[in-house]
Amino acid sequence: MEQKKLLLLSTGGTIASVVSESGLVPGESGEQLIQMMGSLPYQIEVQDILNLDSSNIQPEEWKLIAEKIYANRHNYDGIVVSHGTDTMAYTASMMTFMLQGIEIPVVFTGSQVPMNVALSDAPDNLKLAFVAAARLEPDIYLAFDGKVMRGCRSVKVRTTAFNAFESVNVPVVAEVTSDGFEIKNKRPRPQATACVLNTNIDTNVSLVKLFPGFDPKLLQAMVDNGCHGIVIEAYGLGGMTFIRRNVAAAIGDLIRQGIPVIAASQCLYERSDLTRYEVGRQALLEGAISARDMTSESAITKLMVGLGQGMDVDGITAFFNTDIAGEVTIN
Ligand SMILES: NC(=O)C[C@H](N)C(=O)O
Structure with missing residues (x-):
């Protein structure tokens, strides 16, 4: 051979x-x-x-x-x-x-x-x-x-x-x-198409880890300094503070300005589900996009790619609701 x-x-x-x-x-x-x-x-x-x-x-x-x-x-x-x-x-x-x-x-x-x-x-x-x-x-x-x-x-x-x-x-x-x-585990190969090289990315993004006491005004400060999209590592299933420091409301403000906000989890394993708790639903109602079970590494790079293709908030939402290359479990 x-x-x-x-x-x-x-x-x-x-x-x-x-x-x-x-x-x-x-x-x-x-x-x-x-x-x-x-x-x-x-x-x-x-x-x-x-x-x-x-x-x-x-x-x-x-x-x-x-x-x-x-x-x-x-x-x-x-x-x-x-x-x-x-x-x-x-x-x-x-x-x-x-x-x-x-x-x-x-x-x-x-x-x-x-x-x-x-x-x-x-x-x-x-x-x-x-x-x-x-x-x-x-x-x-x-x-x-x-x-x-x-x-x-x-x-x-x-x-x-x-x-x-x-x-x-x-x-x-x-x-x-x-x-x-x-x-051990073969992934069914998606239909064979020729590889397309796509290096158009927008690197003006941020990855923020939430902590008790986080001032949501910092999110707007990032946007004021040129940030086009944010991944937030929220708590557990995707919970975000809304009393005194209202992170969920700040997310809504950003989304209305056309800035997509992705909600990932600080937990390494399992998925985000913003529908389970009030602290997740508030963010969801404001338009936060769930990263589901993606790693933060995949979420931030996928956000760069989506923004690099000129996607707006709706486009990024659809992009994150789609499994592009095995990076996310949709159902
Ligand atoms: N083990 C390593 O490779 C660590 C090294 N600092 C690197 O990432 O290049």
Whole structure:
């Protein structure tokens, strides 16, 4: 059987980091990562596209990563993107929206310990990402610590432990077991259409975590300073304060100005449901849009994409009521 042809796009992160006087900094090339990883039965090519800690990866870098994936997608059976872990869930979520209908598997990975350190988690994570890129259905994935999950459902939940990522509200796609690479949950592939690269995003958005005492006037201050849409991480099922500090009323004011407000939850697991409690219904009546069971990473990137297409509040509401790429459970 012919060997699968895979591409590594390296962007930096801890996986590629070396010790410096100013702390860990990305320093290894993609080729060096492949050499330290050990051999795999694939034909692997490498492109170094960035050399950044992922705290420095921003919308400009998302566009570059999306363009590189798009440009190379017909030349390879799968693509692995090595990336810092800190913002990897944001990048993987955004790639899901920017590269809808991608024709090959694209797998993000990184590590908690640099590749050049003995007993690092990097070789196993990188190997897993290549196996996933060779074996899975086309989609955007994140591979880490023996698990492969959908990019737009992944969240970084630990700062240092190897099991740093979790698949939130959907089961993992594949796992390493004593049987090898076990594919556990195949998502029915949406009708095959050609991938469309869409990097038009509006980054003038904000993600706000509610806390007792939050002054809702700050929401208007954001809008006065150029914010076009807000995701609020509310309490539990989506509850928002309305006595003394009326967050729900402030949301209504914003919506009447044409600013969409998405209500997500501070709870990592399960869904938002604004209909259950009075503290949710008030916000719903004012026009808040539920993020349902989306991660905050997916909600904020989806909002950027919707606004980038010129959608108004009604358009964003319909967009969030639609499952674009498996990022949300509608029913
Ligand atoms: N483990 C890591 O990769 C963390 C690093 N600061 C990064 O996100 O680039």
